[in-house]
Amino acid sequence: MAEVRTAAAGTPGRGYWRLPHVLTVAGSDSGAGAGIQADIKACGAAGVYCSSVITALTAQNTIGVQRVCSIDENMVAEQLRSVLSDMQVDVVKTGMLPSAGVIKVLCQNIKEFPVRAVVVDPVMVSTSGDLLSGPTTLTGLQQELLPLADIVTPNLKEASALLGGISLNTIDDIVLLLNPYMNMELALANMYTWYRNVLVKGGDLPNSLDAIDIFYDGENFHELYGPRRMTRNTHGTGCTLASYIAAELAKGFSMLQAVQEAKTFVDSALLHSQDLMIGKGPQGPFHHLFRQQSIPSQKPRFDAKHLLLYAVTDSAMNRKWGRSISEAVEASIEGGATIVQLREKEAEAGEFVEATMECLDICRTSGVPLLINDRIDIALACDADGVHLGQTDMPAGLARKILGPSKIIGVSCKTAEQAQKAWADGADYIGCGGVFPTTTKQDNLTVGLEGLRTVCLASQLPVVAIGGINSGNVQSVMQLGLANLKGLLLCLGFLTRSV
Ligand SMILES: Nc1ncnc2c1ncn2[C@@H]1O[C@H](COP(=O)(O)OP(=O)(O)O)[C@@H](O)[C@H]1O
Ligand SMILES: Cc1ncc(COP(=O)(O)O)c(N)n1
Numbered sequence: 411m412a413e414v415r416t417a418a419a420g421t422p423g424r425g426y427w428r429l430p431h432v433l434t435v436a437g438s439d440s441g442a443g444a445g446i447q448a449d450i451k452a453c454g455a456a457g458v459y460c461s462s463v464i465t466a467l468t469a470q471n472t473i474g475v476q477r478v479c480s481i482d483e484n485m486v487a488e489q490l491r492s493v494l495s496d497m498q499v500d501v502v503k504t505g506m507l508p509s510a511g512v513i514k515v516l517c518q519n520i521k522e523f524p525v526r527a528v529v530v531d532p533v534m535v536s537t538s539g540d541l542l543s544g545p546t547t548l549t550g551l552q553q554e555l556l557p558l559a560d561i562v563t564p565n566l567k568e569a570s571a572l573l574g575g576i577s578l579n580t581i582d583d584i585v586l587l588l589n590p591y592m593n594m595e596l597a598l599a600n601m602y603t604w605y606r607n608v609l610v611k612g613g614d615l616p617n618s619l620d621a622i623d624i625f626y627d628g629e630n631f632h633e634l635y636g637p638r639r640m641t642r643n644t645h646g647t648g649c650t651l652a653s654y655i656a657a658e659l660a661k662g663f664s665m666l667q668a669v670q671e672a673k674t675f676v677d678s679a680l681l682h683s684q685d686l687m688i689g690k691g692p693q694g695p696f697h698h699l700f701r702q703q704s705i706p707s708q709k710p711r712f713d714a715k716h717l718l719l720y721a722v723t724d725s726a727m728n729r730k731w732g733r734s735i736s737e738a739v740e741a742s743i744e745g746g747a748t749i750v751q752l753r754e755k756e757a758e759a760g761e762f763v764e765a766t767m768e769c770l771d772i773c774r775t776s777g778v779p780l781l782i783n784d785r786i787d788i789a790l791a792c793d794a795d796g797v798h799l800g801q802t803d804m805p806a807g808l809a810r811k812i813l814g815p816s817k818i819i820g821v822s823c824k825t826a827e828q829a830q831k832a833w834a835d836g837a838d839y840i841g842c843g844g845v846f847p848t849t850t851k852q853d854n855l856t857v858g859l860e861g862l863r864t865v866c867l868a869s870q871l872p873v874v875a876i877g878g879i880n881s882g883n884v885q886s887v888m889q890l891g892l893a894n895l896k897g898l899l900l901c902l903g904f905l906t907r908s909v
C-alpha cells in the first residue's frame with residue numbers, strides 16, 4: 411500500500427515508484443528533539459518521504475527555547491509553492507505557526523494545491539513553557555486553518571485555549587478526561603463544530619500513572635491507553651505523534667488506524683530511549699530511529715550502567731591467596747562485579763592470552779564486559795571487550811583507530827584537560843583517581859573528592875571513581891551528587907574477600 415508503481419511517462423517498459431509524501435510546515439528546533447527535525451525523523455521511521463517548509467527558527471536545547479526568529483510570510487509562501495506545485499504531496503502536517511500572516515498564506519496554498527489530508531498540531535507553547543506562537547495566531551487557527559483540518563491534535567493546554575479557556579488542568583479535569591462520556595464529551599463536541607477529528611493528548615496530565623489520549627472521530631470517543639514512561643526524554647512527543655499520523659494517512663490508512671499506530675510508535679520510541687542521555691537539561695530528545703538499532707554496527711558498544719561495580723585484578727593479591735586470575739574473576743562476578751579489568755603488569759604474553767581466554771568464557775556467560783589494562787595486543791588477540799589506558803599508555807585516539815568502533819576504551823584521568831582529551835579521542839568512560847590513598851598503588855597521586863568533582867564536571871563521559879574506596883568513605887563519594895559518576899572501582903581483592 412505504501413508504494414505506488416506505474417509506468418513512467420517517456421520511459422517505455424520501466425515502472426517508477428513513489429513514496430507516500432508528507433509536507434511538514436513547522437519550526438526548526440536546533441536541538442532536533444521537536445519541530446521540523448522530529449517530523450522528518452518520524453516520517454523516516456514510518457517509511458514516508460517528508461518535505462519541509464520552515465516557519466521559524468528556534469535556538470532550542472534540552473533546557474528550553476533561547477530565541478525564536480519567525481520566517482517572513484512571503485518566504486513561507488514561496489517555500490509552500492515550491493513544494494506543493496511540484497512534488498505530489500499526500501498529506502500536510504502543521505506545527506509551529508508563529509504569526510497570523512503565516513497561517514493565511516498556508517491556508518491559501520492548501521486551497522490552491524489540495525492534498526489528501528491536513529493534520530494540525532496546534533503548537534502554542536513548548537514543553538519547557540516557552541511561547542511558540544503569538545496571541546494573534548489563535549484566531550487565525552480557529553477561523554482559517556482548523557476548518558481545513560482533517561484532524562487536530564491539541565495537548566491539554568492547547569485544547570483549553572482552543573475551547574476558549576475551559577480549564578483542563580485540575581484534578582477534576584483529569585477525572586473528566588478519564589471519563590470521556592461526561593463533560594469532556596461536551597467540550598470535544600464543541601470542537602467538532604470546526605473539525606472532524608480531534609485527538610486530545612494526555613502526556614501532560616499531572617500525577618497520572620498512564621498516558622491516555624482521547625480521540626473523538628465526530629461520533630465516537632476512543633480512549634487510547636498507554637503506560638506513562640518514566641523518562642526525561644519526552645521533548646517532541648507531540649510533533650512526532652502528529653507527523654506519524656500524517657505518515658500513516660499518506661500510506662492510506664484510516665484515521666483511527668493512523669492515530670493508533672502513531673500512539674504505539676511514540677510509546678515504543680520513549681521506551682527504547684528511556685536511558686538515552688543527550689543534553690544537560692530536563693527535556694531530553696528521544697531516538698526516533700530506534701528500529702535501526704538492530705543494525706549491528708549501530709548497537710551501542712557500551713552501557714554506562716556496567717561501571718557500577720568495577721573490579722580490577724591484582725596479581726600480588728592473587729599470589730598471596732594462591733588463586734588463578736580466572737578464579738579471582740569468577741569470584742568477583744559472584745560478588746557483584748558489573749565489569750572486570752585484567753591488570754597484569756608482569757604477565758608474559760602467552761600466559762596473559764591464556765588467562766584472558768579463560769576469563770572471557772566466564773564473563774561472557776554472565777554478560778559482564780572484560781577489559782584489558784594497557785595491552786591492546788592482548789585485547790585484539792583475544793577479542794576482549796576493550797581496554798583501559800593510563801596517561802602514559804598508547805593514546806586513546808590511536809587505540810580507537812586500532813580497535814575500531816565496537817570496543818570499549820576507558821582512560822585514567824586526573825585533570826579537566828585529560829578528561830576533555832579523553833572525550834575528543836573517542837573514549838567511552840573515564841577512570842578518575844586515586845580518590846583516596848591506597849596501598850595497592852602507593853606512588854599514585856591522590857586527587858581527592860575535589861579532583862573527582864573537577865573531572866566529572868569537565869566531561870560528558872561517564873566516570874568511575876578509583877582508589878581507596880571502602881565502606882567507610884563511599885558515602886562521601888556518593889554525596890557529591892555528580893550525574894555522570896556512574897560507578898566505583900574496587901580492587902578485586904576487596905570485592906572477593908567477603909565472598
Ligand atoms: N511519559 C510518557 N509516557 C508515555 N507516553 C507519553 C509520555 N509523554 C507523552 N506521551 C504521549 O506522547 C504523545 C504526545 O503527548 P503530549 O506530550 O501531551 O503532547 P505535546 O508534546 O504536544 O505536549 C501522546 O500520545 C502522549 O500520550
Ligand atoms: C520548533 C518547535 N516546534 C514544536 C515544539 C513543541 O514540542 P514540545 O511540546 O515537545 O516542546 C517545539 N518545542 N519546538
Ligand SMILES: [Mg+2]
Nearest residue numbers: 537613647648
Ligand atoms: Mg510534550
